[in-house]
Amino acid sequence: MILKHLLILVFYCWTVSLFAQHDIVIDATLDPEKKELNIKQAVTFRNTSTTPLSTIYFNDWANSFSNKTTPLAKRFAENYDSSFHFEKKEDRGSTTLYSIANAEGLPLDWQRGEEVDILEVSLLEPLLPGQEVVVKLLYTIKLPSDKFTRYGVTRNNDYRLQHWYISPAVYNGEWHAYSNKNTDDLFLLPSQFTITLHTPPRYQVISDLSVVSETISEKTKTTILEGADRVKAIVHLEQQSNFKSVVTDRVEVITNLEDKKVSPPIKALLIDRITYFLDNKLGEYPFEKMVISESDYKNNPVYGLNQLPDFISPFPDGFEYDMEQLKTITRNYIENTLPLHPRKDYWLTGALQIYLMMEYVETYYPKMKIIGNLSNFWVIRWSHASKLEFNDQYPLLYLNMARNNLNQALITPKDSLVKFNKNIAGDYYGGDGLDYVADYLGRDQLNHAIKEFYTKYRLKPVTSQQFRKTLAANTTLPIDWFFEDYVGTDTTIDFKIKKVRKRGDSLNVLVKNLRDNAMPVSLYGINKDSIIFKQWLLPIDSTATVTVPAKDVRKLVLNYEEIIPEYNQRNNYHNVRGLLNRPIQFRLFQDVGDSRYNQLFFMPEFDYNLYDGLILGAKLYNKTVLPKAFHYNFTPKLGLRSNTLLGSGSLIYTQQFKNQPLYAMRYGLAGSYLSYDEDLFFRKFTPFMTFAF
Structure with a gap:
């Protein structure tokens, strides 16, 4: 019996240790003239692993702007942003x-x-x-301009503070210390923050941390x-704040989105x-x-809404604002509560965010089109573009990258992804x-699994593997394929x-399965x-x-409702x-593929020359918004003066290679029959092959 109680005590202590927080105590003084923060900091680092540690790593992302x-800096250059360099x-x-x-104040050796x-x-x-x-640090942060990452010092000398303090790196058997590459993926486990800010009295402090006290003297405000x-401590210091507070039944939202x-x-x-919806779908x-x-x-x-000029408003009043708040609130809701590895398991955060946005639109805007009232x-x-639902944009934009041979696995480290x-x-x-x-398992089963996952792992160390286990526990169907x-x-x-x-x-x-x-x-x-019937086939690896x-069945179709983001749906019928x-369908002008x-697209064409007079014709082609492997383009024309059939045409096939230096090969044949003088014509044939690396 004594041994049993001893084991329970050991297990309890181990569990408390496993989820113990680091304490981060910061005393920061703002010097607006120098655009600096003078910081005294104490970090209480707890070893929650099973191995002794002789070295501790810290993230000093404020110094990533130093040269x-x-x-x-290299990431800015890769993205063709020269503003930082100059x-x-x-x-x-x-x-x-x-x-x-x-x-005790004894110095510790450190290095970069x-x-x-x-x-x-x-x-x-x-x-x-x-x-x-306890590790004590004394340092000064020179704050960068906000033009690089939208955080830092603004033109009005306001401050948007993101990576403004030194934070302990995560250790869970290995250190997760890596450089800032402007991918917004600093990894920090849930920690206890106590921050004392000394600013000139004109600055208002906006943060989602709790304000314990605020005292103002003639020259200093202490908050x-x-x-x-x-998992983060973002602070805004503004002289004339445009943040507004909205108090809901679940959370106070402080926002400056306009x-x-x-x-x-x-x-x-x-x-x-939005907060009611997320509380219902995820949890408190x-x-x-x-x-x-x-x-x-x-x-x-x-994306899409952010590129519309103010004078174009194809959506109902409030829809754009609703989508902007929905996307940002959902992202913060997940990131602030599920400490997934933001460079390795970021895909799950993004997947949950977009899935919840899709569910929200289906609930409150079920008939919204991708181009709105247009x-x-x-x-x-x-x-066909006018028939697309708002949620159809998600597979469409992914397929654009896949058809261009630029798609990457979701588990690709975030700093290795191409920008799009x-x-x-x-x-x-x-x-x-x-x-x-959701369509495969049943939407209720997936939604239940998501809520269970959120409730169980909220504010606890978690990986995508826990989500996999939670999902598997909520169904008898195979789910490893996902x-x-x-x-x-x-x-x-492609089926x-x-x-x-x-x-x-x-x-x-x-x-x-192709x-x-x-x-x-x-x-x-x-x-x-x-729809006469719908039947799901379990994972197919060949046939x-x-x-x-x-x-009553006239046609058999795979993926008829286009739930699956399939590369080629033209062979599903x-x-x-x-x-x-x-x-066969004839369409005037290019369109989104159906x-x-x-589909055969055509476009009237008109031309004129001295020999043929007015030339009338049409371009016939199969090019759609999404790229295809095979393109054809024929342009038959009739010269009214010469009464001669003219024209041109081309056939192009693109062969792509995945994860190889040779990116693509393009084979083609182009030809034309045109006049160059009175009753004189020429024929031109051009076979070609191009290589893309």
Whole structure:
């Protein structure tokens, strides 16, 4: 019995140790003339691992702005941003570190490696598992201009403080200390913050940390902030703040996102609806307030809406503001409470964010089109683009990268992603993947698993593997395909109906997976526009045969509702009655592709020359918004004066190579028949081949 109680006590102590917080105590004084913060800091670091530590690593991301050769500077150059390279040194920012000592004031040896934004601190004696050590730091932060990352010093001498303090790196058997590359992925486990800020009285302090006290003297305002279980401590110092507070039943939202077309009461109602929705879908937000800033939004905007000029408003009043707040609040809701590794497991944060946005739009804007009210304009109404729902943008933008051979696996480290994948396509593909899982498992099962995952791991160390286990526990269907193939590889998805045989009152359907993965796919029986049946096929790695009822079925279609972000949906159709699997459709001008039809686009063309007179013709082509492997383009024309058939044409095929130095090969043949004098004509044929590296 004594041994049993002893084991329980040991387990309890180990559990407390495992989730013990670091304490970060900061005393910072703002010098607005020099644009500096003078900081005295004490970090209580707790060893929650099972191994002794002789060295502790710290993130000093403020120093990543210090010169033109840091990893951050190189990332700016890679993104063709030259402003940092040509900026004055005093506007770039840096850290001047004066001393590092232990609790007794004894100096500790420290050094910077090749990465100037990582500190390595040597302890006087090893820190054993379950023990803690206090590290005191004295330093000055030279704050950079906000033009580089939207955080720093503004033109008005206001301050948006993000990576403004030195933070302990995460150790869980290995150190997670890495450089700032402007990917907003600093890794910090939930910690206890106590911050004392000394500023001139004219500055207002905006933060989602709790304000413990605020005292004002003639020259100084002292503000004390506290927060437990925090993974970040962003602070805004503004002389004339435009932040407004919206108090909902669940959390106070402090925001400076503006939309002059929306009145304050409507803004409050929209924010209240968003917090209610997230509370229902995820669970309770554990903090009293949340700051939603313009800087947050612009670093991760609603792409498409952010590019519309103010005088164009194809959406109802309030919709754009609702989407902006939804995306930013959802991101903060997840990031502030689920401490996933932001460089390795970022995909899950983005996938949850986009999936929840899709669910929100389905709930409150079920008929919203991707181009808004423009879909009713007579010039556009005929097009397939006008039929696309708002949520159709997510697979569309991912497929644009996949068709251009630029898609990357979701598990690719965040600092290795191309810019479009980091900002847009990766999160969209992840969110669309969860929608795929929801249709496969059942939406209620996925939503329950997401809420269970959030509730269980809120404010605790967590990885995407815990999400995988939670999802598996909520279904009897195989789910490994999602993590191993959908998330774990950059292989695209492509199924085909290979063969159909009628057997009495049934149809034997052979489905082939054209890619090197194992994925499930939905099979539909269609009669005109009605769905006769829908059946999910378990993950297919090569081929699978399924028997379905033939009654009333005129057409068999894979992925008919286009839930799966499939690379090529044109081979998903098989006509049970008739010759063509997909009917031919003629379209005036280029459009978004419609996989239900064999589309042929045409465009009238007019020309004139002395020999042929007025030339009338049409360009016939198959090019759509999304790239295709095979393109054709024929332009027959008739010269009215010469009464001669003229024209040109081309055939182009692009062969792509994945993860190889040779990116693509393009083969083509172009030809033309044109006049060069009275009753004199020439023929020109041009075969070609190009290589892309």
